[in-house]
Amino acid sequence: MTETPYLLLDEDKVRRNIARLRSHLDALGTPLRPHVKTAKSVDVAKLLFDGGTGPITVSTLREAEAFADAGFTDIVYAVGIAPAKLDRVLALRQRGVDLVVLLDSVAQATAVAEASRAAGTAIPALVEVDCDGHRGGVLPGSPEVVAIAEELADGARLRGVLAHAGESYFCYTREALVAAAEAERAAAVRVAEDLRAAGHDCPVVSIGSTPTAHAVTDLTGVTEVRAGNFVFFDLVMAGLGVCSPEDLALSVVVTVIGHRPEKGWIMTDGGWMATSRDRGTARQPVDQGYGLVAALDGGIYPDLLMTDASQEHGTLSMREGSDRPLPDLPVGTRVRVLPNHACATAAQHDSYQVGASTWRRVNGW
Numbered sequence: 001m002t003e004t005p006y007l008l009l010d011e012d013k014v015r016r017n018i019a020r021l022r023s024h025l026d027a028l029g030t031p032l033r034p035h036v037k038t039a040k041s042v043d044v045a046k047l048l049f050d051g052g053t054g055p056i057t058v059s060t061l062r063e064a065e066a067f068a069d070a071g072f073t074d075i076v077y078a079v080g081i082a083p084a085k086l087d088r089v090l091a092l093r094q095r096g097v098d099l100v101v102l103l104d105s106v107a108q109a110t111a112v113a114e115a116s117r118a119a120g121t122a123i124p125a126l127v128e129v130d131c132d133g134h135r136g137g138v139l140p141g142s143p144e145v146v147a148i149a150e151e152l153a154d155g156a157r158l159r160g161v162l163a164h165a166g167e168s169y170f171c172y173t174r175e176a177l178v179a180a181a182e183a184e185r186a187a188a189v190r191v192a193e194d195l196r197a198a199g200h201d202c203p204v205v206s207i208g209s210t211p212t213a214h215a216v217t218d219l220t221g222v223t224e225v226r227a228g229n230f231v232f233f234d235l236v237m238a239g240l241g242v243c244s245p246e247d248l249a250l251s252v253v254v255t256v257i258g259h260r261p262e263k264g265w266i267m268t269d270g271g272w273m274a275t276s277r278d279r280g281t282a283r284q285p286v287d288q289g290y291g292l293v294a295a296l297d298g299g300i301y302p303d304l305l306m307t308d309a310s311q312e313h314g315t316l317s318m319r320e321g322s323d324r325p326l327p328d329l330p331v332g333t334r335v336r337v338l339p340n341h342a343c344a345t346a347a348q349h350d351s352y353q354v355g356a357s358t359w360r361r362v363n364g365w
Helices: 011-028 042-048 061-069 083-094 106-119 144-152 166-170 174-197 210-215 235-240 342-346
Strands: 006-009 056-058 074-080 098-103 124-129 157-163 204-207 250-260 265-268 292-295 300-309 314-318 334-338 351-354 357-360
Touching: 011 042, 011 210, 042 061, 042 351, 042 357, 056 061, 061 074, 061 083, 083 098, 083 106, 098 106, 106 144, 124 144, 124 174, 144 157, 144 174, 157 174, 166 174, 166 210, 166 235, 174 204, 174 210, 210 235, 250 342, 300 334
Parallel strands: 006 351, 056 074, 074 098, 098 124, 124 157, 157 204
Antiparallel strands: 006 250, 250 265, 250 334, 265 314, 292 300, 292 334, 300 314, 351 357
């Protein structure tokens, strides 16, 4: 028996989650470039491509290297490039991997162009577009867009544009999610059109996040959609209405190790080292603590939350205001904690338990 705490993955739910998004995007006529940053697992990624390989997005060069070892050769590295990492980018490209970098400044473009000239090969790059003020990117209409493209032309190669609607994680209605998806699309398409008008090729228009990928209704001008969290989903996504808690494919299995009846607590051997400290639902209309609690082979216990965590101890108690009794969970009982943020929770572990199999994760940078 696997010792707790460990990551439990429901393959059937993963397959259903993948089929749902692929069906939606197929109806809109636009391919998916899945982001592997959530699962960081070759086994999970192969479910996306019927056991084969295909275009992917990564968040670290360690992911790019590991997936290249597994035969994935079409990769977008969707974090702004640090010049010191360009040697690793070039090493992957020399292996035959079409690795594309991301940038949003002339300084980064200069570094990419210089590295390309020194290596005698043109590194392809996407210009990151700020579609909602969430993170990095150039603003639509900014003169820096063309300046970046001109700098890349001296040795490197402009591949296109990329946008990520990070603020969609704070949209709590279907209407707000649809509006965020359209704003993401419109911003990316506008920048692509500006680049073409200035005489630059812009074959790729890449957008996407799990909330907007499911909400988008029009992909005119877009060549690919990225999303990653959807393979597992989590309580933040459920809080946005993108999925239901029953769709969550990932959970952390923990064991009851004690009780504090005078406090209304059940203690487990799974603290924040097992579940992460992510409290993403605290900003949502319904706060799910550190996660909902479910039976090992069954459904969610009504109103039972993981309400606190120390390094290796988890505290389970009833949701504030609940009139339900604490369930009878004797010492030794195993339960599952459904995560707020699947990416953060999975990052605490080296592998997934999938039936009788163990699927390894790629950790590190």
